[in-house]
Amino acid sequence: INAEYMGSFSLVATAERNFGQMATALTTFMPQRALEQLCDSLDQYLLTRTFLEGDRLSFQDICLATQMPESVPAHCVNVSRWLDTIRHQQEYHKAAVKSQQPPQAAKPPAAKAGKPKSSAAKGADKGAAAADTEGKVTFNIDKSVNFPGWYDRILDAAELVDRSYPVKGMPVFRPYGYYMHNAIMNFIEVEWEKLNIEKGLFPTVIPEAFLNKEEEHVKGFNAECFWVEKGGLKKLEHRLALRPTSETAMYSMFGSWIQSFRDLPLKIHQTCTIFRYETKDTKPLIRVREIPWNEAHTAHASPEDALHLLEEAWLGYRTLIEGQCGVFGLRLRRPDWDRFAGAEHTDVMDHVMPCGRVLQIIGAHYLGQKFAKPFDIKFLNERNEIEYAYMTCFGISTRVMAACISMHGDEKGLVLPSLIARYQVVVVPVLIGKESHAAINALAAELVQTLRAAGIRVLLDDRDKRPAEKYYHWEMKGVPCCVQVGPRDAENRTAMVVRRDNAARETVPAADLVGYLHHTFARQLEDMRRKSLAHFQDHVTICNTLEEMEAAVRNKGGFARIPFHSMGMDGKEADQKVHELCGGEVRGFCTSDPVPPAGTKCLITGLPATRYGYVARSY
Helix, strand or coil: CCHHHHHHHHHHHHHCCCHHHHHHHHHHHCCHHHHHHCHHHHHHHHHHCCCCECCECCHHHHHHHHHCCCCCCCCCHHHHHHHHHHCCCHHHHHHHHHCCCCCCCCCCCCCCCCCCCCHHHHHCCCCCEEECCCCCEEECCCCCCCHHHHHHHHHHHCCCEECCCCCCCCCEECHHHHHHHHHHHHHHHHHHHHCCCEECCCCCEEEHHHHCCCHHHHHHHHHHCEEEEEECCEEEEEEEEECCCCHHHHHHHHHHHCCEHHHCCEEEEEEEEEECCCCCCCECCCECCEEEEEEEEEEECCHHHHHHHHHHHHHHHHHHHHHHCCCCCEEEECCHHHCCCCCCEEEEEEEECCCCCEEEEEEEEEEECCCCCCCCCEEECCCCCEEECEEEEEEEECHHHHHHHHHHCECCECCCCCCCCCCCEEEEECCCCHHHHHHHHHHHHHHHHHHHHCCCCEEECCCCCCHHHHHHHHHHHCCCEEEEECHHHHHHCEEEEEECCCCCEEEEEHHHHHHHHHHHHHHHHHHHHHHHHHHHHHCEEECCCHHHHHHHHHHHCCEEEEEECCCCHHHHHHHHHHHHHHCCEEEEECCCCCCCCCCCECCCCCCECCEEEEEECEC
């Protein structure tokens, strides 16, 4: 929060291990008046924090919370959410008892007149978790009113990532989460194989001289690079960058591989990690410093061939993202001030997250000859003339997974399409009456073998836990179908199938189970796609006044379509005005949109409008 406070707090945290003593010491350093004065700073600080790390609260969280004033300034929504989250945890109540301070009821900030609550402020009215009679915490967060809290909590609860690794912006992918990302990467790799885009792997480090070859590119990425300056104890003669993207690494080799038009097209992709020194607040899967992704790079003999390949790549991406993940977004061409550094033009897909902010999940760039010239990628064409190659690059990252789990999840946890589910089915024996245990376990084991032989990813949950506890666990983990086997099922050779997405259940003969599940996976995906498409379509608002634009962006969320005068560099100043008005930005324009009719004025400048711009707030 500030150097004096954090230094004092660190001293206390190191010296004391008793909740009561620590709370008393903290009061000495930070009286209530000072805490109130620091609410603004604390609100900003909490943007970089995850309130629950591995289902545990930190000493600092608990002790600071016991000293916080009951009411918090209305605009400090992050402080309110933080307090509410903490005060629902058992550790807080134990600490409050030890420090002889009764737990305070979390009070949401009073909304200012005329302005609706933000999603985070509304989330203060909802519990982050509900404790059952045995004291076990179950997942229960309403995503529609507290999406940030939902997202942070589900990453931990479902064991997707672990953020305790001591390097900011570099969480650990846990196996359950990494399976999802890997499934997405594997699917797109198959799509690239269909387009004869071959898989390779290039070095992680890039000589600084390579980055400097393309002036616009290095200007865009230089500040984001991690630099390697020593090898062992010896200082390197030339710095090496951990790849922020791979254009310069790949194109340094393309020049030696391409001599003639017969060597074209050259199409290569790689699944790897890139590194960017992200200075904004990091968020797992969305904004990190080590980014797992797949990137493809191609070189062609003509601009027509390059642009055609980009359209084929878009079909592959849509097959994955819309067809298999059930996620929809708007394809936009970025304005000139926001295109990829070194590209002729940049096309993206922006997806509307449940909170109303948009997230870029596809980036596809037509590079023209901008990289071919500095990297000397030229060929002898069919007219026996030397010509520079025309190039493209495109990629997706963990943001696809983030969009998928965010779009489909609910207050009970994850809801996964079968493509990315580590387990598509969990079989749960319902052991009632000791005399039927053997028959139930035998049928459950048989079903698991049958499903596995049919290519269905299945797990037998035979842990020594109550059936209901197992149901809630796998419900939170998002497994598409739960197959329950009880005494009647063992007797009749049936099973009860429960869908995760809508809780529909049906008794199915064991002999028909494989076909039924395959059909159910398809129906689930269609239902998820329909809901997702409706969400997307509902969050594109046509606006003809500044008031409509502000209301759409600030209150409803998603895109506000406005007449805009220019997507060239002369439009950048108007984009800054957009941000001042509504907190959003001009994300781009749809090339398929008609141009505004003659006489249409730009909503921001009053100049003749040349395009419809899409305004939104982004991550």
